[in-house]
Amino acid sequence: MVQLGSSVWRFCLLSLPLASSLFVPQRPLVKEHEDDFTTITQNLVSDDVELNITDYTSLDEWNPTNWDYDVVIVGGGPGGLAASMSLARVARTSLLYDSQEYRNDRTRYMHDVLGQDGQVPLKFRSAVRQQIEELYPDYSYWATRKTKVTGIVPLEKGFRVYDDKGGKVTAKRVIMATGIKDMVPDKPGFAEAFGRGMFWCPWCDGHDYKNRKLVVYGKLASAIGSALNMRKLTTDITIVTGGALTKEDKEAAEARWPGWETTIKNTYKIPIRESDIARVERTTANMEPKDDEYRVHLNGGNPLVTNGIIIHVSTAQTSSLHRQLRLEMDGNSVKVKSNMESSVNGLYVVGDANNDGSTNAYHAMWSAKRAAVHAHGKHS
Missing domain, CATH: 3.50.50.60 (FAD/NAD(P)-binding domain)
Structure with missing residues (x-):
C-alpha cells in the first residue's frame, strides 16, 4: 500500500471542489482523543476562523459517504418544533438540539396563538414535542435535553455539528431556530x-x-x-x-x-x-x-x-453561531433569502433570529415550515 505524504494529502484536499460557504470557520471544533472529547469552541470568536485544510485527516472527513441525519435543527422553540414536524411528514430525519434558552422564558402565558391562548409556554412546547415523538418516532430525534450546539462546520455537501457534551453529528442541511434575547x-x-x-x-x-x-x-x-x-x-x-x-x-x-x-x-x-x-x-x-x-x-x-x-428594548442574537459562521447580517438580524436560507448554502435561519421582519410564534412556525420545505426539495 502506497503511503501518502502530508504534502500529497494537502494537494488532494485542496483539489476538492470548494463549497460556496468556505469563508466560514473550518478548524475542528472538537479535538478527538481515543475515548474522550475536548471541546474547544467555548472561546471561539469571529476573528478565530481560518481554514486549516490539514485538520481534515481523510477525504471522508470532508465529504462523508454516510450522513447521520438529513437535517440538524438548532433550537427547541416554536420554530424548531415546527421544522421537526414538517420534515418528519416527508420522511426526512432530523436531530433537534434544545439549549432551553427561550425569549419568552419569563412570560406567564401565550396569547394570540390559535388554540393556545392563555397557555403556559412550557406546556405548549412539551405538548408539541410529545405529539411529534408519538407520531414520528422514526424520523424526529432529540439531543439530550439542555444540550447546546457549540460549532457548525460546513463540509463539501453538508455540515458537521458539535455540542457542549462532546458529541458530533453530520447532516446535509441545518436549520437554526436560535432566537433573540431582549436586552433589559x-x-x-x-x-x-x-x-x-x-x-x-x-x-x-x-x-x-x-x-x-x-x-x-x-x-x-x-x-x-x-x-x-x-x-x-x-x-x-x-x-x-x-x-x-x-x-x-x-x-x-x-x-x-x-x-x-x-x-x-x-x-x-x-x-x-x-x-x-x-x-x-x-x-x-x-x-x-x-x-x-x-x-x-x-x-x-x-x-x-x-x-x-x-x-x-434592544435585542441581540441568543446564539453566537452567526459570528462563528460569519453569516451575512442585517443589523442585529441574520439576513436570509425568501426561502429562509442564509448566506451559507444549505443553512437556514428561522424565527426571531432572521431579518424577514416579524417576531412572534406564528412567524417562527411559518418560517420554519418554509425552510423545511426548501431543505427537503434540495436533498438529493
Whole structure:
C-alpha cells in the first residue's frame, strides 16, 4: 500500500471542489482523543476562523459517504418544533438540539396563538414535542435535553455539528431556530418585572391591561407608537421618555408621527414625563396578570403607580453561531433569502433570529415550515 505524504494529502484536499460557504470557520471544533472529547469552541470568536485544510485527516472527513441525519435543527422553540414536524411528514430525519434558552422564558402565558391562548409556554412546547415523538418516532430525534450546539462546520455537501457534551453529528442541511434575547436595562426591579407586567408587545400582553393604568417607557417616537396601539384598550396612559427631550427626539417623533404633539397632548391628553426610571417596585404578592401593580420611581418627581409597563428594548442574537459562521447580517438580524436560507448554502435561519421582519410564534412556525420545505426539495 502506497503511503501518502502530508504534502500529497494537502494537494488532494485542496483539489476538492470548494463549497460556496468556505469563508466560514473550518478548524475542528472538537479535538478527538481515543475515548474522550475536548471541546474547544467555548472561546471561539469571529476573528478565530481560518481554514486549516490539514485538520481534515481523510477525504471522508470532508465529504462523508454516510450522513447521520438529513437535517440538524438548532433550537427547541416554536420554530424548531415546527421544522421537526414538517420534515418528519416527508420522511426526512432530523436531530433537534434544545439549549432551553427561550425569549419568552419569563412570560406567564401565550396569547394570540390559535388554540393556545392563555397557555403556559412550557406546556405548549412539551405538548408539541410529545405529539411529534408519538407520531414520528422514526424520523424526529432529540439531543439530550439542555444540550447546546457549540460549532457548525460546513463540509463539501453538508455540515458537521458539535455540542457542549462532546458529541458530533453530520447532516446535509441545518436549520437554526436560535432566537433573540431582549436586552433589559440593568435597573432595580426590571429583571423581576420583565414578562410579569413589563412587556414590549401590545398584541401579546396588552389585553391584560384593558381599562387599567399603563406606563410606556422609551424614546419618544417609539413610545408614541405603543401609546397609540394601546389607546383602544385603555385611556390611562403615561409616557416616560427616559430623560429630557432633545431637539432630535422631537424631530424623530414628528417624522414618524406628524402632528404628534397635538394628538398626544391635546386630543388624547396623554401626559409625558421627561424623566428616567430609577427603579420599579412590585406592590402585590400575587403573580397573575390581574394582580399586577407597580410603583415606578423616577429620577425626579413623584413615583407613578401603574398596572403594566410597556418597555422598548434592544435585542441581540441568543446564539453566537452567526459570528462563528460569519453569516451575512442585517443589523442585529441574520439576513436570509425568501426561502429562509442564509448566506451559507444549505443553512437556514428561522424565527426571531432572521431579518424577514416579524417576531412572534406564528412567524417562527411559518418560517420554519418554509425552510423545511426548501431543505427537503434540495436533498438529493
